[in-house]
Amino acid sequence: MNIVGIGGGTGLPVLLSGLKTLRQMGECDIHMTALVAVSDSGGSSGHLRRELGIPAIGDIKNCFVALGDSQAVLKALCQHRFDTVDGLAGHSAGNLLLTGLYQMAGDFHGMVRLAAQLFQLRDAVLPTTDASVTLCAEYFDGSTARGESNIPLKRQPIRKLWLDPEWPISAAGVLDALAEAEVIVLGPGSLFTSILPNLLVADVAEAIHASPALKVYVCNPMTQVGETEGYSAKDHLRTLQSYLPPNTIDICVLNQGSANPMLLQRYMENGASLVCGSAADIQALGADAESSELIEENGNKIRHDRLALARVIVSLAHRRKEREVLCAES
Numbered sequence: 001m002n003i004v005g006i007g008g009g010t011g012l013p014v015l016l017s018g019l020k021t022l023r024q025m026g027e028c029d030i031h032m033t034a035l036v037a038v039s040d041s042g043g044s045s046g047h048l049r050r051e052l053g054i055p056a057i058g059d060i061k062n063c064f065v066a067l068g069d070s071q072a073v074l075k076a077l078c079q080h081r082f083d084t085v086d087g088l089a090g091h092s093a094g095n096l097l098l099t100g101l102y103q104m105a106g107d108f109h110g111m112v113r114l115a116a117q118l119f120q121l122r123d124a125v126l127p128t129t130d131a132s133v134t135l136c137a138e139y140f141d142g143s144t145a146r147g148e149s150n151i152p153l154k155r156q157p158i159r160k161l162w163l164d165p166e167w168p169i170s171a172a173g174v175l176d177a178l179a180e181a182e183v184i185v186l187g188p189g190s191l192f193t194s195i196l197p198n199l200l201v202a203d204v205a206e207a208i209h210a211s212p213a214l215k216v217y218v219c220n221p222m223t224q225v226g227e228t229e230g231y232s233a234k235d236h237l238r239t240l241q242s243y244l245p246p247n248t249i250d251i252c253v254l255n256q257g258s259a260n261p262m263l264l265q266r267y268m269e270n271g272a273s274l275v276c277g278s279a280a281d282i283q284a285l286g287a288d289a290e291s292s293e294l295i296e297e298n299g300n301k302i303r304h305d306r307l308a309l310a311r312v313i314v315s316l317a318h319r320r321k322e323r324e325v326l327c328a329e330s
Contacts, residue, residue, distance in 0.1 A: 001030045001317055004181040004213070006128075006198050008037035008059040011189025013066035014303065015218070018310030020067055020123075028314050032123040033177040034063040035204075037197040039135040039148050039163065048099055055108055055132050056148075059194070060115075060125060061094040068119030109172055126177065128198040131168035135197050137161050148193045152226025155271070158192055161243075167202040178207040183317045186249075187218035188304050191236055192227045199243040209245040214320050216313065217287075221255040221295045222302050225271040233277025237285050252282045253312055257293030259302050266300065290316060 005015050016034055023030050040056035048054065065078050078094025101118070102111040108130035116125065135148045139156040151158070178184065189195050199205045208215060217240055219233045228236065237252050254277055258264075267273060279289035292312050296305040 001028060001183070001314070002033075002181050003030055003183045003185065003313065003317070004033045004035060004177050006035045006184065006186045006195065006208075007189040008040070008194035008197070009189045010062065011187060011194060011218075011220070011304070012036065012059070013062045014188060014306045015185060015309060015313070016063060016066040016123075018306030018308075019313065021307060022310050022314060027311075030314075032067060033181070034067065034123070034125045035128050035174055035177065035198060036060050036063055036125065037194055038127045038129065039133050039193075039197045048095055054099070054102055055127055055130060057095055057098045057102070057111075058092065060112070060127060061092070061098055063125045064098075064115055064119045064121065065094065067123045067125065068121055070119045074119070124173070124177065126173050127171045128174055128204060129168040129201045130171040131165070133163045133165065133168050133197075135161060135193065135200075136164055137192070148197070151193060152224070155226045155229065158227065161192060161196055161200060163197065163200045167200070170201050170204055174201075175203060175207045178204070178211045178213070181211055181213040183216060183313065184208055184211060184213045185216045185218060185313055186240065188220055188309070190224055190227055191220070191231075191239060195240065196243055205244050205248075209248045214317060215248055215250045216253060216316060217249050217251070218253045218304070218309065218313075219255070219275060219277070221257075221275060221304065222267060223272050223275055228275075229271055231275065232281065233275050234281040234285060236275065236277075237282060237287065241285065247286055249287045251288045251290050251316060253294070253309075253316075254279075254282070254289055254291045255294040255304075256291040257295050259295055259297055263297060263300065263302065267302065 005012050019030050022028050036059050038055035040058055080093040101114045105111045105114055134146055136146050137151045138144050138159045140159045145151050187195055219236045223229055223231050233254050282289035294304050294308050295302055
């Protein structure tokens with residue numbers, strides 16, 4: 001089964017890690033390709049791209065860590081963040097490692113190739129574009145912001161996004177991966193700053209639509225401060241659809257579970273809440289809904305349960321294959 005995941009941030013690695021674990025457990029035979037946004041402008045990634053003029057590498061690193069078969073110590077090292085060393089404070093060791101590979105290879109594509117060897121990757125991790133791009137937003141009040149990390153700060157409803165430079169060329173292998181996919185999964189992850197930037201790369205949205213794959217959107221379980229405050233599942237899907245050709249998304253995956261009331265209260269005090277939605281809401285937008293209990297509590301955070309989410313995706317893929325077989329036999 002050939003699955004392509006599209007996103008960035010911390011959401012996409014959750015899906016990848018869950019699918020990899022199912023493969024290790026023998027529950028399915030999967031090849032994964034991660035298509036990752038490179039527009040991050042904050043933290044270590046942002047500092048390195050400003051200093052060196054390279055695309056953001058932090059989200060790429062997280063996907064290598066999630067999918068790689070390398071030693072645990074290498075994965076732990078990549079997530080280590082320096083705190084007191086002059087000149088290194090705030091940097092992720094993994095980001096510095098990939099920057100070194102970039103300088104060795106001479107370009108972003110070469111860095112990805114070397115990193116795949118280092119992490120002993122069976123799957124593929126690709127930047128959606130290897131251009132150094134800046135994510136920009138216009139709000140409904142007419143004001144604008146530049147830089148992925150700056151966009152949520154205004155806490156204003158977002159009207160539209162674009163990349164600067166606009167419509168950069170997709171990286172090598174991206175369009176082929178979409179054409180060959182059996183399942184394309186968008187999300188989980190920040191709607192405006194992790195998922196949608198991938199659709200602003202030339203030909204990517206059209207390639208998703210044209211692919212024979214099952215197209216699945218995984219809606220976040222919680223709204224996100226500065227991006228989707230007050231959004232329902234229908235609002236999430238409608239926004240995603242506005243960046244895609246009509247009738248692209250086949251299924252929207254919804255969480256139907258809840259969480260500890262005290263934890264939810266802390267989220268609400270910061271402006272976030274559980275995303276609400278029904279199958280009827282999703283069907284009104286032309287997609288099917290798949291609801292399941294998908295969240296887990298990780299400390300003081302609510303996240304997707306990686307194995308539960310992975311099993312939903314695999315189940316959807318199997319059900320589609322079964323329908324195709326029945327149609328072929330009838």
